[in-house]
Ligand SMILES: Nc1ncnc2c1ncn2[C@@H]1O[C@H](COP(=O)(O)OP(=O)(O)OP(=O)(O)O)[C@@H](O)[C@H]1O
């Protein structure tokens with residue numbers, strides 16, 4: 377669906393995107409992660425022909441971008457860095473105007489129906505005629521999504537679509553995206569909400585300082601670590617019994633090196649040790665992302681402060697271990 | 704696309720406010736003149752104003768003379784400056800381009816909307832001031848010559864009412880065309896910056912510079928190339944016979960300005976990164 381080769385974008389001296397080979401297959405739900413300023417938005421803008429690459433090639437739906445943008449874009453829905461709308465018009469009028477501006481899939485007769493359906497999908501079906509400037513942040517965000525869905529796109533590119541939505545709204549959008557994907561829509565999603573990506577996406581890409589440092593299936597990323605998390609009131613005795621296989625102890629919470637949680641549980645119970653909680657440890661997306669990415673590119677610490685800030689994060693120590701395992 | 708741009712312009716409250724202002728100024732002047740009957744001495748104040756007291760049909764010409772130096776170019780610069788930069792400001796530019804609307808098409812549609820606005824403005828000023836003129840000053844000259852209602856033209860010969868109307872229409876269109884140069888400059892600046900205000904101010908700066916240079920004899924060498932040099936040539940429509948020389952040059956000059964700045968706008972916009 378999307379393929380880039382050696383894609384690079386410079387803004388003057390800043391290299392926003394560096395040598396990216398992105399591959400998104402048809403039917404994927406692809407999540408693009410990365411710290412602020414890592415180049416996600418720039419990458420998306422290049423895919424859509426808004427920003428011209430310094431070097432490298434882009435193919436979307438088998439056609440070169442930006443040369444054949446006109447053929448590709450009618451089949452793509454997108455939201456880039458927040459919604460856009462004319463404040464003095466109603467949401468419905470905005471969508472109708474946008475629909476009328478471009479080449480038609482269908483005509484004026486079907487416009488009202490299409491606009492109504494798109495609003496319905498994002499939960500604005502019953503919205504009144506108040507102007508968009510009187511909308512709440514969440515309503516604007518939904519309106520932006522409706523605009524992206526207006527022409528039943530085969531590819532949906534969303535840059536932080538749930539920005540400003542409440543938890544229920546985020547959930548609704550996630551369900552909506554999943555339903556669209558089941559109907560065959562490919563989804564590329566940029567987000568800082570790791571939970572959202574973890575729940576929704578089947579593939580993840582991680583960007584750091586302009587580079588695409590990871591591109592994997594979600595199931596690989598969230599692989600088992602070969603450890604078991606265990607909570608027990610008899611922690612001291614468990615440590616004695618397992619002798620050296622306990623890697624970490626925090627009160628009654630233990631981290632045990634063991635391939636099979638069931639087997640470990642059986643052994644503890646056989647020795648009369650009580651188990652409150654037990655589960656195989658999986659890497660979290662957060663660990664993976666933190667391990668692969670440096671401090672955000674748009675943090676501008678003073679030279680001394682940067683080191684402090686980095687040393688201060690406890691997560692990094694764990695994260696570095698994860699990085700070793702992934703690569 | 705051109706249609707939607709025109710609709711968009713017509714649905715903006717700002718369009719109607721600026722039209723109201725444009726029509727309001729001649730209305731205000733007419734009110735004062737109608738009440739006091741004190742006409743500026745011939746040759747002073749806006750052109751034609753001394754003549755209208757005796758005949759209202761000439762009032763549109765006086766109204767055009769009033770809005771031409773400032774009101775009209777300012778409103779054109781604002782609309783032109785807003786055309787692309789305003790879309791960028793509301794965040795709609797990227798969604799229009801993603802719709803997709805080709806960049807060239809978008810620019811052409813914006814220019815068409817700008818021309819539509821200029822036409823709307825000059826027609827509104829002309830019609831409203833014609834109505835005001837008839838209402839306040841009457842259609843018949845106080846000292847009407849028997850047989851035909853005559854208006855004294857600038858060169859002193861008489862014109863019949865249909866002739867006056869025809870010449871008014873020509874003058875109106877000429878004034879409209881005169882605005883296109885400023886509009887094209889504003890449109891070009893609008894593709895350079897994402898600030899609609901900045902683009903409008905830039906175009907106005909160009910305008911003021913041009914007007915100052917036109918009045919400066921030391922700059923005589925560049926006069927023929929200044930966008931405002933032939934702005935007042937529309938008065939030549941009311942001479943008998945019509946003096947075509949300046950009118951033709953004015954039209955050609957505006958055409959050159961539009962062509963040059965439209966080309967520059969296109970070259971810039973078609974290759975620009977849209978990062979707003
Ligand atoms: N128009 C521009 N001119 C100059 N530099 C830019 C421009 N746009 C982006 N950059 C730089 O390019 C880099 C990548 O920016 P980009 O917006 O793509 O990051 P991002 O991953 O989307 O960040 P965020 O998560 O905060 O949205 C940043 O260092 C930014 O400063």
Ligand SMILES: [Mg+2]
Nearest residue numbers: 416417457535
């Ligand atoms: Mg971004």
